[in-house]
Amino acid sequence: MTLSYPGGPLTGHLRLTGSKSIANRALLIRALTPGGFEIDGLAAADDTVRLQQLLESDEEVLDCGPAGTTYRFLTGYLCRRRGTQILTGSARMKERPIGILVDALRSLGADIEYAEKEGYPPLRIGYSALDRSDRVSIAADTSSQYISSLLMLAPTLPTGLKLTLEGEIVSLPYIKMTLALMQHFGVHHHWEGQTIVINPQYYQARSFTVEADWSAASYYYSLAALAESADLKIDGLFAESLQGDAVVQQLYEEFGVTTTFTETGVRLQKAAGTPPPPLFEHNFVECPDIAQTLMGTCAGLGVQGLYSGLQTLFIKETDRVKAMKTELAKVGVSLYKIPPHMTEKTGVRYFAQEGRADFAGGTPRFATYHDHRMAMALAPLALLHPVEVEHPEVVNKSYPDFYRDLQTIGLTTKEA
The missing domain is CATH 3.65.10.10 (Enolpyruvate transferase domain)
Known part of the structure; x- marks a missing residue:
């Protein structure tokens, strides 16, 4: 052109x-909210449309294509969904590391296996109670999408989550965005130094405009x-x-x-x-x-x-x-x-x-x-x-x- x-x-x-960033977070939170809620102003962006479709899909193989946010958010979410799914993506997605998030979820008790190359998509994800621990540490300079995936999942865990960010925090506004949206839907948190503490609680359904x-x-x-x-x-x-x-x-x-x-x-x-x-x-x-x-x-x-x-x-x-x-x-x-x-x-x-x-x-x-x-x-x-x-x-x-x-x-x- x-x-x-x-x-x-x-x-x-x-x-x-x-905003794709806000829309994708709202969709993930809605999937974790009993009864769901209406979302107005959803972007027509491919990433957002794909995430919405995959959250509603009952297929065994879920293909995120090139959508990185979608892949990372679903990696956490699928750990709490019954059954076993293969989470895959485009050729480029299979070159993008996912090991930091997988290691963090495994420390909580997640049932995740690498379907091909160690440390990279695709993943085989089974259901888990995620009750092995309520504490996890993650490098603070890693992708905020890894951190947001864990945060949005946190209130649904049996004993909540204490997520420690180690080192210099990058992309802090995206972490704050996630926490603010969680707050909008009734989930509270507090900081203890560089540890974000989220107790077990329920998301509250509220209408939302992006x-x-x-x-x-x-x-x-x-x-x-x-x-x-x-x-x-x-x-x-x-x-x-x-x-x-x-x-x-x-x-x-x-x-x-x-x-x-x-x-x-x-x-x-x-x-x-x-x-x-x-x-x-x-x-x-x-x-x-x-x-x-x-x-x-x-x-x-x-x-x-x-x-x-x-x-x-x-x-x-x-x-x-x-x-x-x-x-x-x-x-x-x-x-x-x-x-x-x-x-x-x-x-x-x-x-x-x-x-x-x-x-x-x-x-x-x-x-x-x-x-x-x-x-x-x-x-x-x-x-x-x-x-x-x-x-x-x-x-x-x-x-x-x-x-x-x-x-x-x-x-x-x-x-x-």
Whole structure:
């Protein structure tokens, strides 16, 4: 698909899709709630649709495809479902480690076996009371989805759960999101240092509406930053959000994009002639899903980038750092790891980005690596020059209306 923009101020009004992260947690909690409850605003994202179908399925083999959140949430949930299921996924899913979560569940008494390669999907999961212990420790810098899978299961366990997070906690907003949603449905918790304590209790059925997705909003912030001037209205976003990616509104202030909250969402504005910053520096440890978006913005504006907190990006749908390095190089922008000896005092792993997107070679053809965020993070560069996106359908994973919404604000799309 080729994306392009005729030029001029960027204006428009749209309503965003619901948050996949919130929707998936609400679906899992509903499955654990006696009697269930209604959920409004469920995203049409492939991951959410797939999770809903698998939770309702009585098939012996459950295929999560490329959906990592779905796989990890179901790994915990199936331990409490009667019978034995094979939980599998796509070829890429079988390359994504699951051993940390499996070890934690086994320590509680889970009946889980690796059906193929040790430490990786697929899994054979049988029912267990999970009453061997009420304590488990897990590395705090591991995927928050492992931690959330355990947390949502915790109140259903015979003696509850004391979950200790060892080391530096990454993706804390996603853990807080899970706990806040559990609280909404009547499940209480408390912290004892880095241990989350959840006693045995029941989820309480309550109707629920999914808020719009701030990570999806990040692409419009990028578009606004790259535009000569911008005035966009986006419905469904609110100031009081459970999502860590809501920080995007503060980050883009550095690029001259202001956010005003309205009764229905937000208004993004950028005045003509606003200069970009010479340097953008950020630690993405609490908002890794918007890192690629900022990389794309910095590339388009020629802003030097200095990034840290990217460790969880290496085990996503693809190695996102490596993929962005490859694709940005197509327009003359370099992304590279700063040598360890230059940061040995801090122990922090930094990546630097330099250069401004150069389209002298014609229309770049960006690969997407089966990764929805690759497509959406690079699409805003179309404001500067036509770009081609391979396998554009990958956006269906989280935001199937992405290209339709781009057309709403004036971009043009042409099928290859």
